[in-house]
Amino acid sequence: MVSGANDSQTPAIVSLAAGGVAGGIEAFTSYPLEFAKTRVQLRSQKGIPTPKNPFLVVTQVYKNEGIRALYKGCGALVVGSIAKDGVRFLFFDQIKQSFADPQTGTLSPLRNLFAGMTAGVVASITAVTPTERIKTALIDDARTEKRFRSGLHATSVIWKEHGLLGLYRGFVGTTLKQASATAFRMGTYNILKDFETKRQIQQNTATNFANGSVAGVVTTLATQPFDVIKTRSQSAHGASTVEAVKSVLLDYGVRGFWKGTSMRLGRTVFSGGILFTSYEAAVKVIQPLYDGLGRKEGVGAV
Template identity: 55%
Template sequence: MSAAHRDSEQKPQRLHTPQWVSLVSGGIAGAVEATITYPFEYSKTRVQLLDNSAIKTSNPLRLISQVAKQEGLGALYTGCSTLVIGTAAKAAVRFLSYDTIRNSLADDRGVLSPARGILAGMTAGAVESVLAVTPTERIKTALIDDAKGARQFKSSLHATKVLVQRHGITELYRGLVSTAMKQSATSAVRMGTYNVLKEALKSRGIKTNVVTTFGTGALAGVVTVYATQPFDTIKTRAQGVQGATIGEASRSVIRDYGIRGFWKGSSMRLGRLLLSGGIVFSVYEEVSAILSPSTHR
């Protein structure tokens, strides 16, 4: 047996997730997650926007209950279709970008270091913010903001047409910088934390299954909320119906709520990311295993 052949037998084989699998699995995971957790996203966005309605509470479950009673259950899904489509698209782009970068940065055993995991997540977040997140977040935020008052928008499509007619196509990219900052930070922390926890389980010989994956994803979601909430709050203010620059959005938060206002809506976002972190990673891993079982042995 030649030395080269012996080396090839001893060297561990790297298994790469095919790009099409990352794209499809990410899209399905994003759509499922967004549909289940949307009421938390609705309540978080409504609290972050200066609300002049009769409903005054920062408790996510109470706000959801009051909105359902006063405005109907359907109100909790205002802008939902936009977010579901956007979340499916951004999750597909995120996992495709992340897995592509991961494949190039991982070592011979397929292990990604914590620093490289954060770098891969940050890059994936920047890509998804440009390709998918900013336009859908702009429409979703404008719809929720509009629902508090005049209700000038009839649907996601109508809101898109009105905003483009009034201000041009660039209006859909209002808040791009704040969104890119938020998505890069969120993806870096979320994907980086998930990668660290996943590798820690592997090193201890703990087999991954739906339960461990859900728990790991949920914990990554908790860390993500408190580390990146200020970016999310600024982004929301920047993408209201009237729109605002990063500076104007930041000053308005301080004026209305003080420094603590940058963490406004964190309890709502925690409720969503706690669930979404577990759901999105669990669905992604399960769908990937079905589509490409050889890479999830």
């Protein structure tokens, strides 16, 4: 589990709640960089090239459209991240507890990656694909037709025009991204943490943040093509996975599959540190409350 051998019996409800809190904090604080990355990955408007520098994208949008524009689609991402990270921390922790070495509470690197991959697939099905679809559609629509008034309105319009499948547009790309990203992010974080635990390296906010940042770098470099395909599939009008792949190759060639890498790196290094630091802190707050409630009501751990 994420918190190390000593916490191997963290109840499922604690993993779910702490993951949700961490996901919401991470999504909100890093959203402007996510916004910039998505803008770059979408097809450029004719005659209006999109800068490669994420901070320049943020600056231009702020000057031309105001601060609210930088948070277009943020609500959908925050809601999705609360659900996504709650689910994937829950499943990752439960899978890790099942396969961990009973003596040390740790997993082999391969099993760490497998646990993360499984958690990513579940998260994509239950939360990530529809909320990412709404977020991406809102960002794309804001620079073109401007027909979506809010996340709820976008959801309603897409549902009326395309049904449930419209909300799951880009499911293949999103699931590939989530499976691989969660495998690398949570796998790398836990490999580093297990390594430190065995060598009795003290775990604190600094080490949590550093481990999360390293995990973010590994995740970005390994999974960027899936992220680009997902973004193209989930534009305002949508596209199939095959159409998305073709459009990237047509626009930029093979190098296009790493479009937005610098922007995503800037976000994942920052957000990876925030996510795992927030999770560890949330567990420390929620676990005693849960234990106290359990003792008061005579309820055992889930």
